[in-house]
Amino acid sequence: MRLSLFKLLSILLLMSFFFNCARRGTPTGGPKDSIPPILIKAIPVNETVNFKENRIKIYFDEYIKLKDVKTQLIISPPQKNEPIITPVGTASKFISIKILDTLDANTTYLYNFGNSIVDNNEENKLGNFKYVFSTGTYIDSLIVSGEVTDPTVKETSKNLDVMLYEYDSAFTDSVIFKQKPRYISNTLDSSLFEITNIRSGKYLLIALKDANNNKIYDPEVDKIGFVKDTLKLPTDSVYNISIFKEIPKLKVLKPKEVTKGHLIFGFKGKAEDLIINLLSETPENFKSEINYEVDKDTINYWYTPFEADSLNFSVSKGDYTEEFTANLRSSKIDTLKINNTGKTLNLRDTFAILSNTPIIKVDTSLITITDQDTLNVSFKTILSKSKNKLYLNFDKKPAFNYTIEALPNAITDIYEMGNDSILLKTQTKTIEDYGIINVDIVSSKKTAFIVELLDSKNAIIRTAKIDKPEIIKFELLEPGNYFVRVTIDENNNGIWDTGNFLEKRQPETIIFFDKNLELRANWDINETFIVK
Numbered sequence: 001m002r003l004s005l006f007k008l009l010s011i012l013l014l015m016s017f018f019f020n021c022a023r024r025g026t027p028t029g030g031p032k033d034s035i036p037p038i039l040i041k042a043i044p045v046n047e048t049v050n051f052k053e054n055r056i057k058i059y060f061d062e063y064i065k066l067k068d069v070k071t072q073l074i075i076s077p078p079q080k081n082e083p084i085i086t087p088v089g090t091a092s093k094f095i096s097i098k099i100l101d102t103l104d105a106n107t108t109y110l111y112n113f114g115n116s117i118v119d120n121n122e123e124n125k126l127g128n129f130k131y132v133f134s135t136g137t138y139i140d141s142l143i144v145s146g147e148v149t150d151p152t153v154k155e156t157s158k159n160l161d162v163m164l165y166e167y168d169s170a171f172t173d174s175v176i177f178k179q180k181p182r183y184i185s186n187t188l189d190s191s192l193f194e195i196t197n198i199r200s201g202k203y204l205l206i207a208l209k210d211a212n213n214n215k216i217y218d219p220e221v222d223k224i225g226f227v228k229d230t231l232k233l234p235t236d237s238v239y240n241i242s243i244f245k246e247i248p249k250l251k252v253l254k255p256k257e258v259t260k261g262h263l264i265f266g267f268k269g270k271a272e273d274l275i276i277n278l279l280s281e282t283p284e285n286f287k288s289e290i291n292y293e294v295d296k297d298t299i300n301y302w303y304t305p306f307e308a309d310s311l312n313f314s315v316s317k318g319d320y321t322e323e324f325t326a327n328l329r330s331s332k333i334d335t336l337k338i339n340n341t342g343k344t345l346n347l348r349d350t351f352a353i354l355s356n357t358p359i360i361k362v363d364t365s366l367i368t369i370t371d372q373d374t375l376n377v378s379f380k381t382i383l384s385k386s387k388n389k390l391y392l393n394f395d396k397k398p399a400f401n402y403t404i405e406a407l408p409n410a411i412t413d414i415y416e417m418g419n420d421s422i423l424l425k426t427q428t429k430t431i432e433d434y435g436i437i438n439v440d441i442v443s444s445k446k447t448a449f450i451v452e453l454l455d456s457k458n459a460i461i462r463t464a465k466i467d468k469p470e471i472i473k474f475e476l477l478e479p480g481n482y483f484v485r486v487t488i489d490e491n492n493n494g495i496w497d498t499g500n501f502l503e504k505r506q507p508e509t510i511i512f513f514d515k516n517l518e519l520r521a522n523w524d525i526n527e528t529f530i531v532k
Contacts, residue, residue, distance in 0.1 A: 036124040037064045037117060042131065051109075051133040056097040058131060063091040063120040071159075071213065072114035072188075076195070077107065078180040078215060091120040097131075106136035108197045114188050128188070132197055140199040146239035147191050148207040148225060151510035154458055154483060160243065161186055161210050162193040167202040167230065173502055176206060176217040184215065203231040206501075207241045217501075219246045220268060228504055244498050244507040250274075252315045255326040260333045261305040261415060262357075263326055265315070267297050276301060279312040279323075287414055289358040291386035302358050302414050305333065336417045340404075345426045347398060347434075348476045350382075350391045353406075353424075357413040358387040366410035369394055372401040399430045434476045435519040439484055443469045443531035450487040450496065455480060465494050469531070482517040485510060486531055 037060040039046075044053055066088055073085065081100040095117070103109065110132050117126040132139060144164065150157040163181035165171065182203075185195040193207075208215075209223035217224055225243035250269035257263055265276070276290060276299070288303040311326045339354045362381055369377040369392065379394035390411065392404065403425050409418030441449055446468075453462040453474050461482065464472045487496045488509040499507035513529050 033119070033122045034124060036126040037062055037119050039126075039129075044133065046131055046133075047139050048133045049137055049139065051103070051135050054099045056099070056131065056133075058095045058097075060093055060095075060117075060126075063093055064095070064117055064126075065089075065091050065120055066095070066113075066116050067118050067123070069113070069116040072116035074110075074112040074114065074161075074184055074186050076110045076112070076184045076197070077104070077182050078184060103135050106134075108132065108134045108136070108140035108199065110197045112185065114186060130196070140197045142198040142200060142233045143194060143196050144198060144203075144205065144231065144233065144235070144239065145192070145194040146241065148187055148193060148241045148243060149191055150209070150223065150243050151485075151512050152244075154454070154512055154514055156191050157209065157243070158187060158189050158191070160191075160193075161208045161215065162195060162241075163206050163208065163215070164195060164198065164231070165204040165206070167204065171204075176204075176501070177219075178216065180215045181206075198233055200233050203233065205231050205239060205241070207243055209243055219248050224499075224501055226501055228506065242507065242510075246500055247498055250317060250320050252320075252322055252324075254324050255301065255313065257326060257328055257330050260328075260330045261303055262334060263301040263303075263311075265299040265301060267299060271297075271299060271317070274299070274315060274317045277314045277316075278303070279314055280308065280310075282306065287360065289360070289387055289414055291358070291388060304414060304416070333415055336411070336413045336415070336419060338406075338411065338419055338422055340424045340426070343426055345396065345402075345428050346476060346478075347396055347428055347431070350393050351402075351404065351426060353390040353392065353404075353411070353422075355388050355390070355411065355413060357415065357417075359383060359390055359411055360387070360414050361412040362390060363410050363412075366407040367392070368405050370403050370405075371397075377402065396428050398428055401425065401427045431476070432522040433479075435479060435521060435523040435525070437474045437477060437482060437517055437519060438524065438526045439464075439472045439474065440526070440528040441466065441469045441472065441486065441531060442528055445469075445488060445531065448489040448492040448494075449531065450489050450494065452485045452487075453477075454483045454485055456483075465489070467492070477519055479519055479521045479523075482519060483515070484513045484517070484527070484529055486513070486529065487511075488531065 040059040040061050042058045044051065044056065066085065069085055069088065079101040083100055084098040086096045110130055113129045115125045115127050117129050118124060148160045148162060162185045164183040165175055166182040183195050183198055185193050187193045205227040207225040208217060211221040212218065223243040223245050225241035227239055227241060248269045250271060251267065253266035255263040255265045278288065283306050286304055288301065291300050293300065308328055310328055313324045313326065315322050334357050337356045341352045345351055364381055369379050371377055377394050379392045382391040382393060406419060406422035408421055411419045437453065439451060441451060448467050451464045451466065451472050452460050455461050462474050466472065490508055491497065496510065497508045499505050511531060517525055517527060519525055
């Protein structure tokens with residue numbers, strides 16, 4: 001029996017319905033929006049001349065919001081009274097700028113919003129958006145561009161301010177410590193900069209890593225870079241600036257009590273060879289020790305406690321001298337604690353016992369080292385300059401186990417406290433567990449070099465100081481990723497010398513070779529680095 005046409009159409013429609021239901025899934029919502037907001041208009045229009053308004057409105061094609069506008073917005077020349085920018089924290093199709101300052105005559109102003117303008121939904125950035133106007137009859141149009149780098153670190157330093165100070169009748173070098181610049185820009189999320197809308201003239205160009213974001217140089221917290229020669233605009237030159245941290249003038253801070261018999265002196269500047277004299281009367285058995293904390297601006301002053309409410313000190317170095325009084329309140333004394341450098345001992349390292357208080361006496365007759373065959377191993381002790389580290393130097397064999405035993409009172413600290421029984425174990429690896437990196441420094445420069453091998457966390461693993469270009473062999477390295485940093489040691493003093501702005505002295509050149517040296521066990525890597 002044939003189906004009627006009506007029934008046939010009904011069956012086909014029903015089948016289509018179930019087929020589509022089976023294929024039904026979650027709607028994708030269409031392609032993701034990746035288009036940043038688009039400027040529709042501005043009132044007054046962008047690049048207005050003879051500007052006399054105190055309010056600006058900028059309209060966009062979609063809802064936008066301002067993100068980190070306080071840190072992203074750069075106004076050049078800077079204004080004494082910051083404008084009111086709205087809306088903040090809510091979405092809008094426009095930005096309103098209320099100017100609170102009295103504008104200078106015949107001056108081009110630039111509002112660079114950086115990456116702060118984003119759309120409301122996907123936060124697509126309207127990168128480097130600028131609004132420009134002039135209180136004169138024309139818009140200044142000169143440009144200065146270049147790159148700012150921090151050669152002491154592997155990563156790209158971002159968000160650096162680049163500033164121009166105008167050479168006028170009132171200009172002195174100290175202006176960067178007191179006033180904001182005439183023109184300012186920022187590298188944002190790269191190392192490149194461009195200062196636009198500048199008028200012709202002579203300028204000082206500096207770069208700042210501005211710690212407190214006040215657009216004024218503070219040597220105690222900021223890094224600085226500068227172009228030594230005067231800029232004469234217009235120019236076609238591109239400027240490369242290296243930033244560095246100046247060494248501030250020596251300043252010692254009032255000592256603070258940590259525990260009974262332990263004070264700390266904070267300081268700024270170079271405090272090496274600082275002389276600390278205790279002026280207060282002390283008992284006959286009085287002892288004191290001074291050490292500097294690594295990578296911290298702190299000096300530890302340890303002493304054998306005695307009854308006193310306060311201690312008087314004088315500190316001096318060269319022409320610098322100052323006196324302090326430290327008030328004493330604590331009754332707690334640090335207890336001697338002993339640690340060791342680790343269970344695995346590199347074949348090129350020396351085993352060390354670490355103490356939290358200065359060691360003043362070591363009785364080697366109470367210390368023994370035995371190997372895995374229970375044979376005694378001869379050793380020599382070396383006390384570090386800080387007296388917080390006792391080295392036990394002995395001949396090490398590859399793939400061997402060692403036991404270090406110290407009987408009570410083998411180690412005595414400044415408080416006349418001795419150690420409890422100590423049992424430490426360490427072992428060495430085979431030579432095949434390590435690798436070698438050979439670094440060939442090639443250069444036409446007739447100078448010394450400091451070659452540093454760094455790990456992936458920017459920590460210095462090995463350092464070599466050479467008087468001329470040559471091959472350096474870094475042996476017995478743990479497998480891992482390494483990088484090379486080279487300092488051109490022009491004065492051959494074995495350290496990197498930083499710069500000084502007022503002395504117009506640039507720092508010694510540092511070159512960071514960012515090639516990743518991936519070292520595996522039992523491997524040799526040979527790399528050539530050209531230092532120009």
